[in-house]
Amino acid sequence: MGDRLAKDRLFDAFASVAKVLGSGRRAEIVDVLAQGERAVDEIAGEIGQGIANTSQHLQQLLRAGMVCTRREGTRIYYRLSGPAVERLWVAVRQVASEHVAELDELAASYFGDRAAMDTLTRAELSKRMAAGDVVVLDVRPEPEFRSGHIPGAVSVPIRDLAGRLKDLPHGRTIVAYCRGQYCVFADEAVRMLRQLGMPAARLEEGYPEWAAARLPVESGAPRAAAGRV
Amino acid sequence: MGDRLAKDRLFDAFASVAKVLGSGRRAEIVDVLAQGERAVDEIAGEIGQGIANTSQHLQQLLRAGMVCTRREGTRIYYRLSGPAVERLWVAVRQVASEHVAELDELAASYFGDRAAMDTLTRAELSKRMAAGDVVVLDVRPEPEFRSGHIPGAVSVPIRDLAGRLKDLPHGRTIVAYCRGQYCVFADEAVRMLRQLGMPAARLEEGYPEWAAARLPVESGAPRAAAGRV
DNA sequence: GTGGTATTCAAGTATTCACTTGAATACCAC
DNA sequence: GTGGTATTCAAGTGAATACTTGAATACCAC
Numbered sequence: 001m002g003d004r005l006a007k008d009r010l011f012d013a014f015a016s017v018a019k020v021l022g023s024g025r026r027a028e029i030v031d032v033l034a035q036g037e038r039a040v041d042e043i044a045g046e047i048g049q050g051i052a053n054t055s056q057h058l059q060q061l062l063r064a065g066m067v068c069t070r071r072e073g074t075r076i077y078y079r080l081s082g083p084a085v086e087r088l089w090v091a092v093r094q095v096a097s098e099h100v101a102e103l104d105e106l107a108a109s110y111f112g113d114r115a116a117m118d119t120l121t122r123a124e125l126s127k128r129m130a131a132g133d134v135v136v137l138d139v140r141p142e143p144e145f146r147s148g149h150i151p152g153a154v155s156v157p158i159r160d161l162a163g164r165l166k167d168l169p170h171g172r173t174i175v176a177y178c179r180g181q182y183c184v185f186a187d188e189a190v191r192m193l194r195q196l197g198m199p200a201a202r203l204e205e206g207y208p209e210w211a212a213a214r215l216p217v218e219s220g221a222p223r224a225a226a227g228r229v
Numbered sequence: 230m231g232d233r234l235a236k237d238r239l240f241d242a243f244a245s246v247a248k249v250l251g252s253g254r255r256a257e258i259v260d261v262l263a264q265g266e267r268a269v270d271e272i273a274g275e276i277g278q279g280i281a282n283t284s285q286h287l288q289q290l291l292r293a294g295m296v297c298t299r300r301e302g303t304r305i306y307y308r309l310s311g312p313a314v315e316r317l318w319v320a321v322r323q324v325a326s327e328h329v330a331e332l333d334e335l336a337a338s339y340f341g342d343r344a345a346m347d348t349l350t351r352a353e354l355s356k357r358m359a360a361g362d363v364v365v366l367d368v369r370p371e372p373e374f375r376s377g378h379i380p381g382a383v384s385v386p387i388r389d390l391a392g393r394l395k396d397l398p399h400g401r402t403i404v405a406y407c408r409g410q411y412c413v414f415a416d417e418a419v420r421m422l423r424q425l426g427m428p429a430a431r432l433e434e435g436y437p438e439w440a441a442a443r444l445p446v447e448s449g450a451p452r453a454a455a456g457r458v
Numbered sequence: 459g460t461g462g463t464a465t466t467c468a469a470g471t472a473t474t475c476a477c478t479t480g481a482a483t484a485c486c487a488c
Numbered sequence: 489g490t491g492g493t494a495t496t497c498a499a500g501t502g503a504a505t506a507c508t509t510g511a512a513t514a515c516c517a518c
Binding site: 007008012014015016021028065087091094096 | 236237238240241242243244245246247248249250251252253254255256257260277294295311313314316317320321322323324325327
């Protein structure tokens with residue numbers, strides 16, 4: 001049919017989209033941006049790379065149409081360009097978690113014994129929030145909390161948790177959440193709290209899934225003296 | 230937090246899934262396998278590559294857990310390993326068609342003037358099939374027809390269409406379908422039929438979407454003397 | 459066992475890619 | 489205008505990748 005070249009180029013175009021996600025660092029960027037928009041230096045910090053390198057990764061994501069930008073003074077904020085990109089990222093994680101054996105090992109060795117740790121589904125958390133017998137703890141970095149969080153949640157970034165443990169209320173179960181199933185922040189928080197004998201559990205998924213499920217969200221800065229709930 | 234290494238490896242594992250789709254040839258393989266299982270030499274033929282190269286691409290898909298194999302004598306049949314992989318492939322195509330500008334040009338320059346061509350949705354086709362005023366034409370290669378097709382469809386692979394035009398019934402509109410939105414077979418068939426003054430249109434999507442929508446399907450060899458409907 | 463076929467493995471080459479470094483650009487404050 | 493900051497661009501290096509070629513393996517028919 002004489003179509004070899006055009007056909008190849010068509011599928012190369014499809015593949016170019018997947019190829020952009022085929023780098024761990026860019027995948028990490030997409031995962032960060034799934035939480036909300038970020039400036040370049042913030043992204044560089046979160047993924048632990050230099051600014052120039054981060055910028056080039058962002059250019060690639062931009063060229064593939066997966067992110068868009070917004071300028072504000074000297075800063076340029078990046079965000080995912082639409083829900084199709086989020087669906088793609090979820091699809092990648094699903095295939096990976098179903099089929100990549102290494103993931104289970106990685107998750108087990110690094111996340112700790114997830115199975116032995118209490119987890120709550122979104123529905124369970126909603127119910128217990130309504131009953132008022134839990135404290136919801138957002139352990140993501142604060143900018144992510146600002147751009148959206150579960151209503152009533154307290155923001156204590158995992159980095160600060162050790163120093164602010166005594167501010168947390170006793171008596172009620174603390175439910176920590178973070179970026180999602182494959183983020184370790186909530187796991188670390190639960191481990192830390194349990195070592196101190198405090199009842200703690202993690203939300204099975206993270207904020208992106210919560211928001212995607214159209215459950216109520218809230219945005220803005222944490223309340224002053226965030227320690228008191 | 231001292232997690233740099235493990236975190237990087239985790240996201241590398243996610244990225245490894247996307248990376249496998251990041252080659253036009255492997256994307257083509259996934260697209261072919263979305264139609265049903267195939268032996269290595271069949272795949273090599275469809276994507277226009279050597280057998281050794283095709284085999285190595287298949288090994289990569291296998292290592293990523295995206296395909297599985299079944300042995301039958303000397304032949305080894307590959308198939309997609311599950312619905313998550315199909316969802317991933319659809320997600321890639323969606324992001325590509327939304328965001329990669331080049332795709333529109335490629336589609337326009339190669340597919341011809343799709344907009345000027347009548348297309349039917351699945352619902353429209355179902356209705357007209359019930360009314361009995363259309364002939365449904367499957368222009369995919371015959372093995373794909375055998376592994377599943379729209380009930381009542383006639384199999385005339387695009388390669389054979391030119392030689393079998395006179396066998397097709399006149400009077401009723403011919404609706405051609407193929408592998409999907411980005412497959413050219415149906416477009417070529419419609420162009421060919423219209424040049425002969427026959428009323429023709431294409432199904433907007435392809436067989437995979439039809440089957441995924443749980444519309445009725447049929448499988449088996451084409452009826453003898455497939456020309457008569 | 460032998461011969462034939464389908465598939466995989468292994469080595470070689472040209473290309474592509476990630477990250478680093480250092481310089482250039484674009485904006486704001488003054 | 490100058491100085492400072494955020495971002496992008498460009499060049500260089502070491503590693504990874506796609507495709508080719510030729511050989512090895514695994515199965516079947518006999």
